[in-house]
Amino acid sequence: MFRTCDITGFKIDLKAEKLIRANAVFAVISLLLAVIAAILLVFTRYQPVHLLSAEWYYRLVTFHGLNALIYWIIFFEIAGLYFGSTVVLNTRFCAPKLGWFAFALMVAGLVLSDIIILMGKADVMLTSYTPLKADPLYYLGIILFAVGALLAVILFFGNLMIARREKSYGDTLPLFTYGLMTAAIIAVITLASGALIYIPTFLWSMGLIQNVDPAMYKLIWWGLGHSSQQINVAAMVSIWYLVSFLSVGGTSINEKVSRTAFVLYILFICLASAHHLLTDPGVSSAWKVWNTSYAMYLAVLASMIHAFAVPSSFESAQRRWGYNKGLFQWLSKAPWGNPAFSAIILAVIGFGFIGGTTGVIFGMEQTNIIVHNTIAIPGHFKGTVVIGTTLTFMGITYYLIPLIFRRKIVGFKWAKAQPWLFFIGIALLSISMIVLGQMGVPRRHWDSTFSGGPFTYNFNPAVDFFWALMMLGGTLAFIATIIWILIVVISVFFGPKVNGPADMQLKISPLAPQPKAHKGFEAPGTLVLTIVFLLVFIALFFLNWKWLAATWYVH
Amino acid sequence: MENDQLPESKKTPFSRMIMDDFMLLLFLGVTIYAIFYLLWGVMELSNLPTIPEEIKQSLVK
Numbered sequence: 029m030f031r032t033c034d035i036t037g038f039k040i041d042l043k044a045e046k047l048i049r050a051n052a053v054f055a056v057i058s059l060l061l062a063v064i065a066a067i068l069l070v071f072t073r074y075q076p077v078h079l080l081s082a083e084w085y086y087r088l089v090t091f092h093g094l095n096a097l098i099y100w101i102i103f104f105e106i107a108g109l110y111f112g113s114t115v116v117l118n119t120r121f122c123a124p125k126l127g128w129f130a131f132a133l134m135v136a137g138l139v140l141s142d143i144i145i146l147m148g149k150a151d152v153m154l155t156s157y158t159p160l161k162a163d164p165l166y167y168l169g170i171i172l173f174a175v176g177a178l179l180a181v182i183l184f185f186g187n188l189m190i191a192r193r194e195k196s197y198g199d200t201l202p203l204f205t206y207g208l209m210t211a212a213i214i215a216v217i218t219l220a221s222g223a224l225i226y227i228p229t230f231l232w233s234m235g236l237i238q239n240v241d242p243a244m245y246k247l248i249w250w251g252l253g254h255s256s257q258q259i260n261v262a263a264m265v266s267i268w269y270l271v272s273f274l275s276v277g278g279t280s281i282n283e284k285v286s287r288t289a290f291v292l293y294i295l296f297i298c299l300a301s302a303h304h305l306l307t308d309p310g311v312s313s314a315w316k317v318w319n320t321s322y323a324m325y326l327a328v329l330a331s332m333i334h335a336f337a338v339p340s341s342f343e344s345a346q347r348r349w350g351y352n353k354g355l356f357q358w359l360s361k362a363p364w365g366n367p368a369f370s371a372i373i374l375a376v377i378g379f380g381f382i383g384g385t386t387g388v389i390f391g392m393e394q395t396n397i398i399v400h401n402t403i404a405i406p407g408h409f410k411g412t413v414v415i416g417t418t419l420t421f422m423g424i425t426y427y428l429i430p431l432i433f434r435r436k437i438v439g440f441k442w443a444k445a446q447p448w449l450f451f452i453g454i455a456l457l458s459i460s461m462i463v464l465g466q467m468g469v470p471r472r473h474w475d476s477t478f479s480g481g482p483f484t485y486n487f488n489p490a491v492d493f494f495w496a497l498m499m500l501g502g503t504l505a506f507i508a509t510i511i512w513i514l515i516v517v518i519s520v521f522f523g524p525k526v527n528g529p530a531d532m533q534l535k536i537s538p539l540a541p542q543p544k545a546h547k548g549f550e551a552p553g554t555l556v557l558t559i560v561f562l563l564v565f566i567a568l569f570f571l572n573w574k575w576l577a578a579t580w581y582v583h
Numbered sequence: 584m585e586n587d588q589l590p591e592s593k594k595t596p597f598s599r600m601i602m603d604d605f606m607l608l609l610f611l612g613v614t615i616y617a618i619f620y621l622l623w624g625v626m627e628l629s630n631l632p633t634i635p636e637e638i639k640q641s642l643v644k
Contacts, residue, residue, distance in 0.1 A: 188605065199595075200603050213609045217616050243631075247624045251616070287602055294612040299620050310628045319620055 093154030137173025207266025221251030371423025382411030404465020456501025
């Protein structure tokens with residue numbers, strides 16, 4: 029049974045719509061759980077408050093990691109996969125009952141593992157490195173979730189096959205769905221790695237097998253742990269293209285190149301998991317360097333292509349709408365009042381300048397040694413998963429509320445400010461953590477002053493300033509997330525109904541007019557911004573090499 | 584064969600056929616990851632010499 033959207037004209041399978049809603053709701057619940065734990069962790073690591081006991085600190089690190097990095101992200105991505113493979117392709121959902129079964133498995137996995145963690149039976153942190161052992165039900169919870177997610181990904185491919193057979197789209201998949209297909213392929217790699225490692229670990233926790241080799245565990249676990257974040261990258265970039273299309277009618281100035289970049293992700297991005305083993309003695313330098321540098325740089329190249337293609341799609345469209353003056357009128361006249369647009373632009377900036385630059389620098393065998401296992405590493409992935417993926421997901425939700433939940437956004441003025449507040453908060457948090465890590469502050473440590481320990485270490489006094497900045501950033505980001513959750517929940521459950529295009533608070537732009545004959549490059553402003561980015565990257569790159577050179581004195 | 588009979592302008596370019604074939608891309612993605620990251624890594628770890636028993640015992644103590 030279908031409805032035709034009176035705003036977009038899409039034919040929407042009502043069964044798919046319900047599944048999208050259910051997955052999105054659980055994504056929001058997971059995020060709420062994650063940020064409650066996050067704020068408690070921030071005020072524990074901030075030494076003047078030092079809120080939690082050591083036991084609860086490690087318990088909530090586990091809880092936060094699982095809910096933020098796995099449940100929030102994957103529930104949202106499944107909602108996105110269903111949206112991209114049915115609504116966008118004007119087709120039906122291939123097997124709704126299986127969709128609900130997958131959803132039930134995922135919810136059961138979430139509930140089971142979260143309860144076990146809070147009961148204190150799985151203080152093993154997200155990585156759960158062996159020989160740390162959790163209760164078998166913890167591993168079972170994750171396995172249930174992973175099986176549900178894998179089933180959902182298979183259903184996504186089923187939807188694509190139906191759409192292709194019924195010719196419900198043009199010659200080729202729309203770029204947004206193509207990016208989601210990339211995310212789904214990476215998800216298969218990720219979940220297969222998860223099965224490879226969690227099933228034996230589950231059996232080991234029950235005493236059915238004697239030993240899980242720690243080095244082997246770490247190698248395979250990171251095939252899950254890091255690759256799961258690459259699903260985010262592909263999904264996030266897809267949404268960037270979608271929001272360009274929705275907000276200004278923009279399309280990639282060279283779609284073939286954008287698709288090629290997605291293919292490079294499929295082929296090479298999962299090799300980046302090797303970053304986590306850069307200081308492990310068991311694997312050779314050849315393995316490390318090939319996986320984190322030579323092959324991985326092809327995936328970095330893909331990110332650079334997207335980093336150029338997304339802003340240039342905005343610029344090109346804006347110029348075709350007549351905002352043609354100088355280098356940056358297209359940007360100054362952009363729809364900044366649209367919270368989805370501002371969220372995406374801020375996510376692109378944060379992901380590129382904070383997450384991207386540190387990702388490449390920390391991912392090299394040489395410079396990694398300065399920051400390995402320091403708080404700079406979570407600082408880096410706050411710059412990718414939070415400022416990039418989470419902010420992007422928050423932004424697209426402002427479109428999903430009216431289009432999928434058919435509700436107006438309550439507190440629209442708050443919605444306009446929320447992406448900025450979140451961006452400032454996470455940027456402060458992330459940069460502070462990176463600087464603290466460069467000063468040697470360890471990650472996942474309840475008490476980095478080592479009080480009562482057999483040895484002490486005197487950090488540079490500047491760390492106090494950056495701890496305060498981290499606390500401030502974390503608090504701002506927490507407030508911004510709560511604002512977003514309140515807007516979403518109140519809008520979805522109590523908001524006025526959307527009865528037609530007149531009720532849309534966010535503009536859906538028609539396709540930008542065809543370009544007139546023009547001289548020169550189509551997106552010069554983006555080119556200048558890209559050069560600025562490259563200069564910043566080069567400066568940071570050489571700064572890290574200088575710090576590396578200063579690490580040891582050679583007489 | 585059907586494709587051969589289409590006019591030149593309607594033929595799908597080979598590169599796009601590859602890029603649109605998600606099963607092929609899935610296969611390539613899994614294979615590259617499995618060979619370079621997983622199998623190579625597992626092979627290196629499997630070939631590590633076993634820790635001598637006396638050192639192991641001294642560490643356990």
